[in-house]
Amino acid sequence: MTQPLRIVLAKPRGFCAGVDRAIATVRQALAIHGAPLYVRHEVVHNRHVVQQLARAGVVFVDTLQEIPQGQVVVLSAHGVARDVHEEARARHLRVIDATCPLVTKVHLEVASYTRKGFAVVLIGHRGHVEVQGTMGHAEPPGQVHLISSVAEVASLAIDPAQPVAYATQTTLSVSETAMIVAALRHRFPQLRAPRRDDICYASENRQQAVRLLAKQVQLVLVIGSVNSSNTQRLVEIAQAEGCAARRIDGAEELACADLQGITTLGITAGASAPENLLQAVLAYLARWRSITICEMDGITETMTFALPRAVRSPESLCSHAAP
Numbered sequence: 001m002t003q004p005l006r007i008v009l010a011k012p013r014g015f016c017a018g019v020d021r022a023i024a025t026v027r028q029a030l031a032i033h034g035a036p037l038y039v040r041h042e043v044v045h046n047r048h049v050v051q052q053l054a055r056a057g058v059v060f061v062d063t064l065q066e067i068p069q070g071q072v073v074v075l076s077a078h079g080v081a082r083d084v085h086e087e088a089r090a091r092h093l094r095v096i097d098a099t100c101p102l103v104t105k106v107h108l109e110v111a112s113y114t115r116k117g118f119a120v121v122l123i124g125h126r127g128h129v130e131v132q133g134t135m136g137h138a139e140p141p142g143q144v145h146l147i148s149s150v151a152e153v154a155s156l157a158i159d160p161a162q163p164v165a166y167a168t169q170t171t172l173s174v175s176e177t178a179m180i181v182a183a184l185r186h187r188f189p190q191l192r193a194p195r196r197d198d199i200c201y202a203s204e205n206r207q208q209a210v211r212l213l214a215k216q217v218q219l220v221l222v223i224g225s226v227n228s229s230n231t232q233r234l235v236e237i238a239q240a241e242g243c244a245a246r247r248i249d250g251a252e253e254l255a256c257a258d259l260q261g262i263t264t265l266g267i268t269a270g271a272s273a274p275e276n277l278l279q280a281v282l283a284y285l286a287r288w289r290s291i292t293i294c295e296m297d298g299i300t301e302t303m304t305f306a307l308p309r310a311v312r313s314p315e316s317l318c319s320h321a322a323p
């Protein structure tokens with residue numbers, strides 16, 4: 001006789017407004033322009049979503065050079081550097097920009113501060129595609145200093161006479177970022193902050209929810225792909241609360257043996273993981289255990305973003321259209 005399993009679902013969890021918009025943009029672009037539709041980079045960091053879109057006729061590319069001249073290309077939710085837009089223009093590509101508006105906000109801040117002569121310290125993860133895009137909005141290029149830890153603050157090579165501002169990747173841990181910002185303020189007392197936090201509402205809400213969830217269960221499962229930054233933060237935050245936590249892409253990675261001895265299980269999902277993956281995990285668990293499911297109290301998100309004009313009014317899509 002297997003032990004009953006009480007499952008607590010985090011709230012909020014899963015898709016954010018930026019991911020919803022990016023996927024809807026690709027689907028709409030596919031309906032208007034047909035296959036093959038080129039998308040630069042994974043439109044959102046989720047293996048299942050990417051595979052599903054690929055089956056529908058989307059061709060994911062790493063560089064614009066892989067796209068024949070004159071074709072339509074969708075840019076991913078993570079945003080791109082200015083020179084990617086310039087390259088698209090040079091190749092006469094018709095651009096649909098699915099960059100999340102909250103990433104665009106960070107791009108505009110970096111551009112504005114660097115134009116005014118500030119050195120910008122960007123807090124983010126080296127090599128992450130969003131960070132690459134954000135760094136590419138400095139005007140002139142090269143005025144952005146990337147750090148990812150408190151330890152790196154001391155070694156920042158910034159002229160003491162230069163004013164300093166900071167910006168952050170949108171999906172960082174709120175608490176770790178606060179420590180880095182405190183260290184920056186200590187070294188640069190006149191440090192300028194973004195007018196509104198760069199860490200987005202969706203990251204913040206999901207982090208707060210998983211922190212509460214981790215206090216109530218023996219194990220937290222976080223559904224999301226390995227390259228999803230916000231998913232990885234959720235795992236780390238649950239673990240920092242002293243709870244066992246692991247990331248899975250979906251039910252296929254969940255052997256029932258993983259849950260031996262577990263009677264209370266928390267489940268959440270990163271901002272790029274669709275709800276149907278969570279439902280599949282629940283269905284899988286129900287085959288092995290007698291489960292009860294409840295959802296924790298939490299924030300009801302109402303944020304939505306309009307689709308880019310290039311899919312709302314396809315006639316506006318000329319070579320390299322504005323978002």
Ligand code: SF4
Nearest residue numbers: 016018019100170200
């Ligand atoms: S996680 Fe935040 S910044 Fe990223 S797409 Fe979602 S809402 Fe936009």
